[in-house]
Amino acid sequence: MQTANSQVNCSSASDIIGALQNILAHSQQISDFKTPHSRANHIPNTNYPAIELKGECISNIVAERQQQLDTVLLDISGLATVMGNIENLHKQLVEQKNKIIQSMTFYKGLVSSLWRLPTEILSQIFHLCLPEDKYLSPASKQAPMLLTTICRPWREVAMGTPSLWCRLHVEPTGRDWEKAVAFYHSWLKRARGYPLSLAFKCWNSPEHLSLLQPYVKQISSLAIRVYHRSGISENLLNDLPRLPALQELVVQARQAPNFSPMTSISTSRLPSTMRSLDVSDLPVFDITRLSWFNSVWVHLTNVKISTSHPGALLYLLRLCPNLSSLTVRTSSFYKAQILEPLTHANIQSLSIVNHSRNIGCLTGLFNALSLPNLRVFELCYGASNLWSRKVLKAFLARSRCSLESLIFSGQLTVTEVQQAEYIALIPSLNIVVDYSSQHFS
Template identity: 40%
Template sequence: MQSNTDSSAISGTISRLQSHVVMREASNPNHVNYRYWQLVQEMAKIMQSIGPPKGSSSPIGRLPTEILAQIFLYCIPEDANWTPVPDLAPMQLTAVCRRWREIAVNMPNLWRRLRLEMGHGDWQQRAFCYNSYLKRSRGRQLSLTLECDNNNWTELRSLLQPYVDQISSLHVGLFSGASSFPLVAADFGGLEELAIYTDSFGPAPALEHIWDSITHLPPNMRSLRLLDVWLEFHVLTRLNPPSWAGLTNLEILVVGLVSLPCLLRLCPNLSSLTMIGVFMVAIETSGQLEHTKLQSLRLSGNLPVNTVLFGLLGLFDDVTLPNLRLVEVSDIGRWAHKEFKALITRSQCPLESLIFGGGVTTTAQQLAEYVTLFPSLKLVLDPTRSLFLE
């Protein structure tokens, strides 16, 4: 704290923060946080006004803790969880000086998001690091990403056991070395979001275990994203778990016969549905279903533009969606215009956005009809857009 080394380290960190702001502004001016820039500039001015350390006094000692704490928070990425790395925040912040370390270690919000990698290097060493990281969250909600290349589930369960009720967001990546999935979503009492993805499309040994694990979801679960995980629709209809009733967001990849009313009955509180895959419409015999919560519907197939797809024909016949606001479709061939127009007419919905991506065939007359029905409609035609690529 008394050496020029500390002062150089602090000044260097501030310079990196300033450079980071400039880079963010250059790449996307609309996403620069003005308060972040303000705080960094304020810190730099204080440092300049204090000047070099004299005797036992250090410039860092006169910086307000509140400013440091706010800047520490803005050092953390907002769009992803991360693996602990010494030269990146928040680990980097603990190495500048003693006071910075004390502030950072005692800020639980800095330690709420973490990526855990299984199958790389010395697990015991990494587990110790992960556990230290998690302890610093001090009971706050956690967002975790698990990337698994092996089946060392016993060690992972042992590590996570003290924190299962803190975990609100869990992303699980199953790669080639992971042939099982013994984690059960219901074991995570505070879980609100679960995403599962693999390293390739198509069947994988772990998929049966995945479906076994999500039959029962915790009561707070709101978002379920099954990315790169193919689902035969009849498996979902056979599960029919009551715990799915709380879902508000569902993203699935399906194959085979699909019934939209069946899916909406399973999730009566769903506000956003993304359904991707190669599917045909199953005949629905239960009568018309009104689903009042669905606002966003995104559909995608995997077919060339000139294909006449009968899969969407009939998909909209047995549902009424009075709150539908956004529809996006891609890679489904010829658009089921007649059926969709009938849906939005009988639903009397406040449709705001209609997006046609690549692989969809429409006509100018069809598009004009939508604009007539909804004069303020945001109509997007983007042949480069595909849900399969997102």
């Protein structure tokens, strides 16, 4: 008698169907277990195993049932095997379905104009897919990583476009740092010598320096957030390699209020290519600290800094003759004082961010300052302040600038009457009152 065991190795749909048909046939053949002597099953006396009823021996019936049981057990084993084969076959069919759909999609795509686009145009489209963030997170579900998973042609174009890989946000990964370094290197190597913009979310280990080393001649922008509370020495920044192509440096230390990393960075490590410096998150600068960077200030066009000394601010402007944009953060200015007049011809954007009610020094500062090329002026306060309209109007009149935007943000209140006074001085002036400013977040 053929059993399902003969079909144990079946893998095709026809083999599986054949095995199932055999099992079904067997079950039908032995589905009736009644005999003319079934009532003998109820005989209570079992002391006579060889009782014969109408010429048929019970022992023969038992032997037949044993054979039937063996057959059923074999069928059950075979059915289990067939069910496993069905599951495997289902997986194979699903995989085949996906491959067929993928192949259909590919060949349908061949008639699409998208596939006939030159590589240069496709590269530009890929650029438009990049997040607007200054530094890109290496996430698999966003460009440029996502572009490498769509299809082989797109992967080749994405991998072959160096400018897609020039920005990177490096995050700490703990025990997986070595694996992460390998990934970061593979990312940065795709830039093929293009200028790099790198950001380190947590600069707290000499290992980060090793990541920079192969690309020191490419790094044009570097942002570092230092966590001093973890016990990392601020001298770590002094080990920063020379970056001859560096144009922008950002240093943050929000969790280390007494951290002064700029005191340990040698000026020789800040090249003449520097154009932008953002240390507004660091402790306030005074004139002494400003003097440490005389060789750097002269080249800067954009500065963000914290200071509570009005004289230091004017001194900074003297050190930066090419400065076009300045943001000053302060929590407490000194009292008003008479300062030596200063005219800076290149400042186009000025932002004063004050966190306290004390604005006495602003009076002395703006009485001494003239900015004839100023285009955007922002005053932002974290607390309600009594701002002297007379001082501001005198500053604008003295500067004779073609101011385009005057922005009041934070908690500074400006009435419509006051706005009209400023517009009377500069008719084309656009005044913005923004109470949702994020300067104080």
